[in-house]
Amino acid sequence: MPRENKAFKKRNPDQPAAIWKEREILDGKPVDAGVIILRTSGCSHYHKGGCSMCGYNFDSDRGVTPGNILKQFDSATKDLGEVNFIKVYTSGSFLDECEVPKEVADHILKRTAENGQRLLFESRPEFVTESALQDALSGNENLEVALGLESSNDRVLKYSINKGFARLDYETAARRIVSAGIDLRTYVLLKPPFLTEAEAIADSKQTIAYASKFSKTLSLNPVNVQKGTHVERLWRNWAYRPPWLWSVLEVLRTSDHGRTKLICEPTGGGKERGAHNCGRCDDVILSSIKAYSESQAMSRLGSPDCDCSDIWRSVLDLDGFVVGGTMDLQRFYRRQG
Ligand SMILES: [Zn+2]
Secondary structure, X not given: OOOOOOOOOOOOOOOOOEEEEEEEEEOOEEEEEEEEEOOXXXXXXXXXXXXXXXOHHHHOOOOOOHHHXXXXXXXXXXXXXXXXEEEEEOOOOOOOOOOOOHHHXXXXXXXXXXXXXXXXXXXXXXXXXXHHHHHHHHHOOOEEEEEEEEOOOHHHHHHHHOOOOOHHHHHHHHHHHHXXXXXXXXXXXXXXXXXXXXXXXXXXXXXXXXXXXXXOEEEEEEOOOOOOOHHHHHHHOOOOOOOOHHHHHHHHHHOOOOOOEEEEOOXXXXXXXXXXXXXXXXXXXXXXXHHHHHHOOHHHOOOOOOOHHHHHHHHHHHHHHOOOOOOOHHHHXXXXX
C-alpha cells in the first residue's frame, strides 16, 4: 500500500499502472525489490463504497482482461530486470479471483518462483482461505502476504475508514497466514478521518501492539490525501489535516512491537497532502524515518530543534475541543501569526 504516485504510465491495459525499484531489508540484508502496480478490474470493496482514504481504484479499469494483466506483469518484470523480491500490488486483493483470475495468479507465482524471487502480495481478509494459501504456496513457497488492518478498533474500522471488515476478520486471516508458514505484513494507518491527532497516535500504537502478535513486519502508513476520496473532500473543507511528522515519530518511538519489524515510508511525506510539519524540519525527519526503517535502530530517529513542535503539542491538547471534530489548526495558527 505505501506507494508513491511515480512513474505512472498512460492507461494502456497491457501496461502496469506503475513500476519502480526500491531497497528492502530481507533477512537483515538490503536487497533490490521491484514494485509492480497492476491495473485490474478493481477492489471488490470499492463497489461497496470503498475506504475513506483509498484512491487506488483510480488505477483500475473494468475492461481489463486476464490476458492484459499477464502482459502487464511480463512487461514489468522485463523492465525491472534482476531483483530478489517482487511486490505485486493491485487496487484490491491478489487472492480475489474476480480481480486477479486464477491463471494470472498462477503465472505470477510460478514465474517469481522460477526466478528465485520472494513474492509479496496484498489481500483483504475475506479472500484469505486455507485453500487459497495452499494454492499460492504450491506456486511459490517464498511468500509474504500483506493485510491492511489499519486499526484494531472496530469503531474506527467502521466509522472512520468504512473498511468493510472487523478486527476478528483480520485475526482469522492472520492466523491462517501464520499457520501456513507465510510471513505476514500488516498495514497500520495513522490518522484516519474524524480522529484527533492525539487519538490517532493512540489508535496506531494500540493497533501496532495488537498486530505485532501475528506479524513479521508492520508498516505504519500515515494517511495521505488521495484524489477522489472522502478524505480529500474533508481536506478541501478544512476538516482534515494529514498527520504531523512529529506524530509519526511519536508512534515509531513509543509503540510496543516486540521483535516485529516496524517500518514507515510516508507517501507524500513533507507535502501538504502527506504527513508534514512546518516545511523546515520535514526533510530531516523523513530521512531519519527512512534510516530507522532500514536499521530498526531507535537512535536513527531524528528530533530536530524546531518551533513547530510547540504548535504540534498545542494541537494534541486542543484538537479535541474544536466543535465538530478535528480541523487544520496549523493553518489557523499560521493565519493568526
Ligand atoms: Zn518544524
